[in-house]
Amino acid sequence: xxxxxxxxxxxxxxxxxxxxxxxxxxxxxxxxxxxxxxxxxxxxxxxxxxxxxxxxxxxxxxxxxxxxxxxxxxxxxxxxxxxxxxxxxxxxxxxxxxxxxxxxxxxxxxxxxxxxxxxxxxxxxxxxxxxxxxxxxxxxxxxxxxxxxxxxxxxxxxxxxxxxxxxxxxxxxxxxxxxxxxxxxxxxxxxxxxxxxxxxxxxxxxxxxxxxxxxxxxxxxxxxxxxxxxxxxxxxxxxxxxxxxxxxxxxxxxxxxxxxxxxxxxxxxxxxxxxxxxxxxxxxxxxxxxxxxxxxxxxxxxxxxxxxxxxxxxxxxxxxxxxxxxxxxxxxxxxxxxxxxxxxxxxxxxxxxxxxxxxxxxxxxxxxxxxxxxxxxxxxxxxxxxxxxxxxxxxxxxxxxxxxxxxxxxxxxxxxxxxxxxxxxxxxxxxxxxxxxxxxxxxxxxxxxxxxxxxxxxxxxxxxxxxx
Numbered sequence: 370x371x372x373x374x375x376x377x378x379x380x381x382x383x384x385x386x387x388x389x390x391x392x393x394x395x396x397x398x399x400x401x402x403x404x405x406x407x408x409x410x411x412x413x414x415x416x417x418x419x420x421x422x423x424x425x426x427x428x429x430x431x432x433x434x435x436x437x438x439x440x441x442x443x444x445x446x447x448x449x450x451x452x453x454x455x456x457x458x459x460x461x462x463x464x465x466x467x468x469x470x471x472x473x474x475x476x477x478x479x480x481x482x483x484x485x486x487x488x489x490x491x492x493x494x495x496x497x498x499x500x501x502x503x504x505x506x507x508x509x510x511x512x513x514x515x516x517x518x519x520x521x522x523x524x525x526x527x528x529x530x531x532x533x534x535x536x537x538x539x540x541x542x543x544x545x546x547x548x549x550x551x552x553x554x555x556x557x558x559x560x561x562x563x564x565x566x567x568x569x570x571x572x573x574x575x576x577x578x579x580x581x582x583x584x585x586x587x588x589x590x591x592x593x594x595x596x597x598x599x600x601x602x603x604x605x606x607x608x609x610x611x612x613x614x615x616x617x618x619x620x621x622x623x624x625x626x627x628x629x630x631x632x633x634x635x636x637x638x639x640x641x642x643x644x645x646x647x648x649x650x651x652x653x654x655x656x657x658x659x660x661x662x663x664x665x666x667x668x669x670x671x672x673x674x675x676x677x678x679x680x681x682x683x684x685x686x687x688x689x690x691x692x693x694x695x696x697x698x699x700x701x702x703x704x705x706x707x708x709x710x711x712x713x714x715x716x717x718x719x720x721x722x723x724x725x726x727x728x729x730x731x732x733x734x735x736x737x738x739x740x741x742x743x744x745x746x747x748x749x750x751x752x753x754x755x756x757x758x759x760x761x762x763x764x765x766x767x768x769x770x771x772x773x774x775x776x777x778x779x780x781x782x783x784x785x786x787x788x789x790x791x792x793x794x795x796x797x798x799x800x801x802x803x804x805x806x807x808x809x810x811x812x813x814x815x816x817x818x819x820x821x822x823x824x825x826x827x828x829x830x831x832x833x834x835x836x837x
Contacts, residue, residue: 373542374549377510380538381553384481384508387535393477394506396456400449402503405531407445410496413527414438417492417520424491424517426660426693432613433492440775441496447777447794448504455504455798463808466835467816471809476802478506480556483579485547485570487562488516488662489616489715495524498559499537501797507557512540512550516662548573555579557801561618562586563713564786582790582800584618585783586713589740591621591770592730592756593634594747601768602746603637606719607645609744609770611697614659615717616666619742621770622714623703625730628723635685635699635721642687642697651689660693661716667693670716673709674698680707682720727752731759739763741787744770763787 410417417438422428461472482502486495495511502509511528513521518541525539540550551558551570554577560570561584574581591609593602609621626634646655661667678684682703688696700720703710709720724730734743743762745753753767763783764773774781774793782791792800810816818827 372549373540373546374552377540377546377549377553380510380534380540381481381555383535384510384538387533388478388480388508392480396452399452399504399506402532402536403445403449403452403500406496406500406503407442407449409527409531410438410441410445410492413523416523416527420519420523421491421517423519424488425662427656428613428659429657431657432659436612437490437492441493441500443775444497444500444777444793448500448798451795452504452798455795458807461806466831467808469811469813469815473807473809474804475807476505476798477805479801479803480507481510482507482801483510483512483550483553483555483558485512485550485558485560485562486514488514489613489618491517491520492524494561498561498792498797501792501794502801503537505798505801507801508536510538510540510550510553510555512542512547515541515543515547552576553579557582559790559792559800560584567788582792583783583788584781584790584792585741585786585788586618586715587738587740587783587787588622588710588713589619589742589744589762590734591624591744592727592734592746593624593626593630594727594745594749594752595627595630596749597746597768599630599634599637600641603634603641604645605746605769606744607638607641607697610717610719611642611645611658612771614661614695615697615719616659616662616715617771618715619764619771619774620715621719621742621744622740623710623720623722625722625724625733628725631701631721631723635701638697638699638719639687646688651691654691655694658688658691658694661695664693666716667695670695670714670718673707673712673714673718674700677703677707677709677720680704682707682709727755731756734760738786739784741783742766742771742773761785 418430418433421433458473458475463470463472484498499509521541528537528539551573558574558579559582560567564585567583567585571581606621677700683701685699686696695717697717703720739761741763743760743765745756745767761784766773773779777794780791780796781793782788
């Protein structure tokens, strides 16, 4: 059986040959690719829902439709609608010293783009970057996660039905395949996943000077203000933390709350959870609750709870245990030496940290690695502006969670340990394009007045006019 590396190298070679034969696909061709992709997703939505649920042990069908299929289709539709404007060359200014001339930037496909897809949203985090790469006119190779084998097999079959492998190639396989994939000399590589793995991917890509976009994670804070109604904040926090059982890179990782409001916030979170996940549905196995992806990830989360409890945290589970459908669990009286406060949680555990004033909350955030997302709950415009001006994060939601990621006209990307580069919408098109500078001179060439031999009176006059 051929080695994974040789299979991948052959696929890359075939895509390079195909790109050389069609290096600047028309807007019509790109729209057709996106049209076929959207039609296939709509036609196969039930099969996709079932495959993803199989991989998770149980994944809420509504969550898959809401968080995977809907944003995928919206992104495709947005790209098809805006593609002509994105592709249009942009005119640029030419300085007086270089007239007569015209300048513009044209946007060319890079060539072959590699995309490494994580397990937590195996459809959306494949289709989102694929949409941007195809809109930009590239060939694409996808590496799907070994933790979602049913989804991987299905997506490989569905994409093969509408695209030849020299346009879109899907690689399946274990860690060895993933390592070989990250070492390929792509024209661009996008990785979504853990920060620790992102470092390895970037190191491998550097060997071939492959530019990378890294969509990582980190600990995304949520600030609850003194003035916001706790019901408003609790409802949106619970939704953001229970969607996909908290296995979301932009899920609120911990809450900063005014010290005197902590206990009331706990009550509001409990009440909200009971309303969204009522007890009578739990007895029958609530279909709205999504499971932790596998036993290894569940053991990691249980380890965080045990470590926190041993170090003095107060543990408050708000739901019953149901196999790998772990309960939303609040952690109070946490400290920095706990694993749950050091590592990205990526599950339904939610520490609450008290603060005395907004300055203290912002200092807490700024002493730590810059997060992928930041959430602030409060209707005071001055406080909102303080949070925006005094913190750095990949993105911000004011009075909500997660929703900024689903806006097609907003860039998505991290900063520092939470990632580098952007995609989604126009930013995705630009990430997967080469912005090529073009200067056009007419027959008349006034620049020759500045050619050697230097020192003539006309040259001195021109320099005086331009340099004064």
